[in-house]
Amino acid sequence: MASTDARGGTDADPREAFRALPSVDEALRRPALAELGEGRDRDFMLRLVRERIEAWRREILDGQLDAAGVVEGLAAGRLEAEVIDALRREDSKGIQRVINATGVVLHTGLGRAPVHSEVAQAMARAAGGYCLLEVDRASGQRNQRDARLGELLARLTGAEDGICVNNNAAAVLITLQTFARGGEAVVSRGELVEIGGSFRVPDVMTRAGVQLVEVGTTNRTRIADYRAAVNERTGILLKVHRSNFRVVGFTEETGGDEIGALGRELGVATANDLGSGLLELAGARPLDMLGGEPLVKQAVADGVDVVMFSGDKLLGGPQAGLIVGKRKVVQQIRKNPTYRAMRCDKATIAGLEKTLELYLAGRADEIPSRAMMLASAEELRPRADGLANQLADIEGLDVQVVADRSQPGSGSAPDVYLDTYVVSLAAKKLSTTAFASALRDGDPCVFARIQDDRLLFDPRTLLPGEDDELTAAIRAAL
Ligand SMILES: *Cc1c(COP(=O)(O)O)cnc(C)c1O
Numbered sequence: 001m002a003s004t005d006a007r008g009g010t011d012a013d014p015r016e017a018f019r020a021l022p023s024v025d026e027a028l029r030r031p032a033l034a035e036l037g038e039g040r041d042r043d044f045m046l047r048l049v050r051e052r053i054e055a056w057r058r059e060i061l062d063g064q065l066d067a068a069g070v071v072e073g074l075a076a077g078r079l080e081a082e083v084i085d086a087l088r089r090e091d092s093k094g095i096q097r098v099i100n101a102t103g104v105v106l107h108t109g110l111g112r113a114p115v116h117s118e119v120a121q122a123m124a125r126a127a128g129g130y131c132l133l134e135v136d137r138a139s140g141q142r143n144q145r146d147a148r149l150g151e152l153l154a155r156l157t158g159a160e161d162g163i164c165v166n167n168n169a170a171a172v173l174i175t176l177q178t179f180a181r182g183g184e185a186v187v188s189r190g191e192l193v194e195i196g197g198s199f200r201v202p203d204v205m206t207r208a209g210v211q212l213v214e215v216g217t218t219n220r221t222r223i224a225d226y227r228a229a230v231n232e233r234t235g236i237l238l239k240v241h242r243s244n245f246r247v248v249g250f251t252e253e254t255g256g257d258e259i260g261a262l263g264r265e266l267g268v269a270t271a272n273d274l275g276s277g278l279l280e281l282a283g284a285r286p287l288d289m290l291g292g293e294p295l296v297k298q299a300v301a302d303g304v305d306v307v308m309f310s311g312d313k314l315l316g317g318p319q320a321g322l323i324v325g326k327r328k329v330v331q332q333i334r335k336n337p338t339y340r341a342m343r344c345d346k347a348t349i350a351g352l353e354k355t356l357e358l359y360l361a362g363r364a365d366e367i368p369s370r371a372m373m374l375a376s377a378e379e380l381r382p383r384a385d386g387l388a389n390q391l392a393d394i395e396g397l398d399v400q401v402v403a404d405r406s407q408p409g410s411g412s413a414p415d416v417y418l419d420t421y422v423v424s425l426a427a428k429k430l431s432t433t434a435f436a437s438a439l440r441d442g443d444p445c446v447f448a449r450i451q452d453d454r455l456l457f458d459p460r461t462l463l464p465g466e467d468d469e470l471t472a473a474i475r476a477a478l
Pocket of ligand 1: 167193199311321
């Protein structure tokens with residue numbers, strides 16, 4: 001739109017071009033922008049329009065745009081198009097829905113576990129209205145917000161009671177603080193883990209005001225090592241599940257049963273941080289492909305005082321940290337003033353209750369993340385074939401269905417892969433990174449896996465009904 005002589009930036013008089021630019025107010029009165037601005041924050045619209053006009057001014061100064069170019073651009077609706085584009089970019093920020101075709105089931109970046117639709121409904125109902133949060137229905141008296149949750153947890157895990165806090169990191173923090181603040185916590189050197197998102201056991205100790213006492217070696221820790229470390233300052237013996245790595249070879253790990261027994265003998269609190277924590281029940285298919293993730297029930301039966309695990313890892317519920325154990329010990333944690341700062345909101349508690357009710361009703365396998373882990377390669381193949389068929393007619397797109405492996409994700413079972421079939425795409429005209437970026441930028445946003453300069457789409461992590469939307473998004477991106 002700039003005339004060729006203006007491009008040189010020497011002959012044209014920029015003042016004329018500046019005069020052709022609308023003021024911000026004039027621009028906002030242009031019909032398309034006035035309509036766009038309806039129902040939107042006026043200051044924000046002003047800022048967007050001002051930014052666009054500033055960009056045109058820079059083009060004029062750089063000699064890229066002359067008066068005729070401005071007039072032409074305005075007539076062609078270029079300013080409106082730019083503002084719409086800026087608005088679209090703005091509206092696509094924040095928490096937006098994503099189609100997860102990566103095959104990583106508990107994808108931390110994409111929100112870990114998608115909850116069951118009935119759980120999502122229960123959460124929305126609690127959030128959108130009043131609910132029985134801290135009132136007892138029969139007496140009208142005040143009660144605890146997670147009293148019912150505690151009962152459900154007790155039934156499912158064999159513990160006496162349970163409570164929830166915002167996440168498992170908080171569960172570990174408050175447990176340490178309750179039992180060992182100003183004192184010492186004994187942990188095996190082989191269990192000083194760092195979990196994604198900077199959860200480091202030694203740092204959590206410091207934050208809890210607890211002095212860490214490391215015992216044993218990286219590969220071997222025996223109960224005698226714990227015993228030798230206990231003194232009058234010891235507040236807790238903590239066991240931590242090595243969620244995201246394995247120690248193999250010449251190894252020895254002390255079980256929760258021995259640690260629990262030692263704690264009882266010496267009068268010291270004991271805790272087991274399971275990380276994921278698996279609930280397995282009669283009627284639900286076991287997730288044994290995860291290669292022995294510890295079971296919450298077993299950890300409780302081992303006899304430690306409290307067991308901690310995440311609500312949104314293998315459990316498949318909303319983000320939370322669950323603490324189960326002896327009633328007296330759980331009460332002590334509840335009375336810790338820090339609990340007030342870590343307790344869950346009504347929507348989370350409603351979601352957790354509903355998730356646990358699904359387990360108790362024998363419907364655990366309907367929970368999306370569990371169903372995804374349980375899907376076999378044979379079950380996934382027809383879905384991959386179906387996706388590939390829908391894409392077969394696109395010119396310049398190489399479509400293959402290949403055997404591949406999905407991952408549980410979220411630091412659970414790091415060495416476990418789940419056999420799957422993926423749709424593998426390569427576009428002639430588009431680089432793989434540009435293709436992936438166009439998919440992320442689309443509506444809905446799509447995440448796939450990049451491997452060997454191809455994009456892989458794993459049906460394992462697609463929710464029911466997302467297959468058609470995915471192929472439409474792929475078409476749009478191309
Ligand atoms: C994941 C994990 C945590 C942290 O749990 P969040 O729910 O992410 O806060 C703590 N400990 C272990 C062993 C874990 O695997």
